[in-house]
Amino acid sequence: SQKIEQNSEALNIQEGKTATLTCNYTNYSPAYLQWYRQDPGRGPVFLLLIRENEKEKRKERLKVTFDTTLKQSLFHITASQPADSATYLCALPGNTGGFKTIFGAGTRLFVKA
């Protein structure tokens, strides 16, 4: 069955540094991959979508890479700010051909001022 793995340990970084979060997946070759942000007690918010034929995607301070050979996506936040502190979720489409979405457990990011 499909599996998504994200760093279970929280990531603590200093303000201004680049945060890098990892998403690994197995038993599947998704056509695209998404990243969402979730703040405590709130629903996830969509950030970026990257397709299998795209190596890299950027949006402001965010950058996502997608390596279909390694079955891995990296999510970078450059010049991080305390407001970036949140849980970041990786999501893949299900392998049933419909619109089912599978989420990873997420990685909690803490940015210290």
Added chain:
Amino acid sequence: DTGVSQDPRHKITKRGQNVTFRCDPISEHNRLYWYRQTLGQGPEFLTYFQNEAQLEKSRLLSDRFSAERPKGSFSTLEIQRTEQGDSAMYLCASSPNTGGFGDTQYFGPGTRLTVL
């Protein structure tokens, strides 16, 4: 565009009782999703609708769970004979049928269920 809304925001019930949650998606969004999320985990897919048709339902879902989306607008999720293991955040999301690639989902604030 007022976003996805869910009602109630919090529900406390006793084991064995039935509960029903409502989700109002962003208007004109064709797809509607239900997820369950427990502490430290990502959202777990329960089911989704394309307009009023329920197209997929998780095999993890027992027969105690049922969802409807009459007329392709709002949706309800009912849990019958609740168990303590049903305690979780129930999230609803909707997405437009843009004909494009991928499926960006817009989430509501969730309904937190506590089963005593």
